Amino acid sequence: MSEQASPTPSHSHWQPGxxxxxxxxVTFLNPVPLTRPHWIAHSPAAADYLGLDEAWLAQEDALKLFSGNxxxxxxxxxxxxYSGHQFGVWAGQLGDGRALTLGTLPAADGTLQEIQLxxxxxxxxxxxxxxxxxxxxxxxxFIASEAMQALGIPTTRALCLTGSRDPVYREQVETxxxxxxxxxxxxxxxxFEHFASRQQDIPLRTLADYVIGQHYPHCRQAPNPYAALLRAVAEGTADLIAQWQAIGFCHGVMNTDNMSMLALTIxxxxxxxxxxxxxxHxxxxxxxxxRYAYDRQPDVAYWNLYALGQALLPLIGEVDDAKAAVDVYPTRLAExxxxxxxxxxxxQDSTAASELMQPLLMQLSVNQADFTLFWRRLSLAVAEGRSSFDGVRDLLMRRDALDxxxxxxxxxxxxxxxxxxxxAMLRANPAVVPRxxxxxxxxxxxxxxxxxxxRNLLEACTTPYDTRWDTHAYAGLPPDWASGICVSCSS
Known part of the structure; x- marks a missing residue:
């Protein structure tokens, strides 16, 4: 059983969220301690945001707390x-199978943050x-969470990472x-799908009221607060997917149980x-x-929003109201x-940008150009006076393809x-992403x-626009073996 830890220096108690x-x-239970836990890394930016003292984070109390001991x-x-659709198929009851939320703490900006192991x-x-x-x-x-934050893309955050030699069995024995x-x-x-699938309208309403009260208080004033909630989530999700596509991010498992009601990358x-x-890809x-290929992500998000709309329908009342809330998504996504x-x-002109994008993306695809490097080198060429696009041309199989x-x-x-x-372009196109x-x-x-x-990669990925990385190996072309890396649902 986990022991009682001293409170952090800046917080005397936790709220239940x-x-x-x-x-x-929820089910209340304690974490299972790790054997002889050790530190791996922590995010200074995340610690600062939570108001946690760096000296305290180096102490044994912090190690015990953040390893579940x-x-x-x-x-x-x-x-x-919770429940959900996985790869488009109803999977029934799911839930936090390997995560426990300790409670909430106020961050430096006053928002309450759920802290989860x-x-x-x-x-x-x-x-x-x-x-x-x-x-x-x-x-x-750990790295992706903080990288996305630094890229300005809505995301869950990661404070720290602890480890143990305890064996864990996947395709092979790992730690x-x-x-x-x-x-x-x-x-x-x-x-929401969980309670709707069981026709449990009372907890469904309780949950919706909780989310509105905590995160979307403006929806309370709407004629139909639950339709307003659905619309707000649809708009936020559209903005999120647009940012994913623009940075070249592929989620990989966009099941409905992996879609955030706050439109965070989760x-x-x-x-x-x-x-x-x-x-x-x-x-x-x-x-x-x-199903979750890069170019299918926008449509999958739309499908998932319809699943959410179906779950909220007992509260919204009219199918047309739910549909109208979800159908703000395509226009908002395009914008x-x-x-x-x-x-x-x-x-400055989005219309002019859109006219340039179709032929550009076609040539990037045909020429197998590196996505991150193309945008960064284009930014550097413009910043250096537009005198030469040779660095961009070097990324193309046919150097004159974009002339x-x-x-x-x-x-x-x-x-x-x-x-x-x-x-401005150098602030919009990173030199480093966590490839x-x-x-x-x-x-x-x-x-x-x-x-x-x-720790080194974390530093680079949390300062992705810094020009010091432009000459670093992190900002180079990936090696040939990179294309052979396989990541799966166990990754």
Missing amino acids: LGALGEAF ALPEGARPWASV KGSGLTPYSRMGDGRAVLRSSIRE AAVVTRFAPSFIRFGH DYGPYQFLDAYDPG ICNHSDERG SQAACWAAKLGL SWFTDYLRALDEHGLPDTGA NYLCQNAIAAAEKGDFSEV
Whole structure:
């Protein structure tokens, strides 16, 4: 059983968050301690946001707390129940199978953040699993969470990562780790699907009222607060997907139980940032039919919103009202996507940006151009006076493939360019993202006991626009072996 830990220096007690709704929504239980836990890494930016002192984070109390070996004073950990569609098929009851929420703490900006241990042991929702997370997948989630935050994309956060030599059995024997992650809420579409599937309208309404009260208070004033909630989630999801597409992010498992009611990127499993631009790229080795391919993500999100609308229908009342709320998604997505492309191109006019994108993306695909490097080198070329696009041409199989496009682009810059265009583009197009091969290098070193590469990669991925990385290996072309990395639902 976990022991009682000293409270953090800046917080004397914890609030229950969703746990306050009671046992229809959560199961209260303690984490399963790790054997001889050790530190792997922590995020200074996340610690600062939570108001946690760096000196305290170096202490044994913090290590015990964030490995599940001790509980903060006043905390009553819980795992929540939800259901969902997985790969488009109803999967029935799911839930927090390897995560426990300790409670909520106020962050530096005053928002309440749920603090959750992922990999903390068996829960009633573990099904056939062991409730643990392996070092490999934990490193990937830790780095990606903080990278997305630095990229300005809504996401759950990761405070720290602890490990143990305890064995965990996957395709092979691996070692255990715990990611301490946080968000204003981890409530998913699947939480609503759970109660709707059981025709339990009272807890369904209780949950919706909770989400509205905590996160969407403006919906209370709407003629139909539940339709307003659905619309707000649809709009937020559209904005999120537009940002994913613009940065080349593939989620890999966009099941309804992995979709956030706050439109956050949640549950980093077999994700990938595109190397060569391939609109049909499938990043998840378990996704045999390519349901969650990069270019299908926008439509899958729309499908998932319809599943959420169906779940909320007992509260909304009229099918037409639910449909109208969800159907704001396509227009909002198109607007958000156009705005994202305009920022990446350094243009003020979204229409002009959209006209440039179709021929550009076609050539990037045909020429197998590296997605992140294309945008970064284009930004550098503009920042350096537009005198040469040779660095961009070097990424193309046919060096002259974009010559006519460059002419059109320069004209658009003259007519619609942002003030200080080059600097603006360098703030919109990162030099570094957590590519699969960079994560794999960090994982390989960590599995040998060297965690320095985890910390080094974290530093780069949390300062992704810094020009110091432009000459670093992290910002280079991926090696040939990178295309052979397989990530799956166990990753």
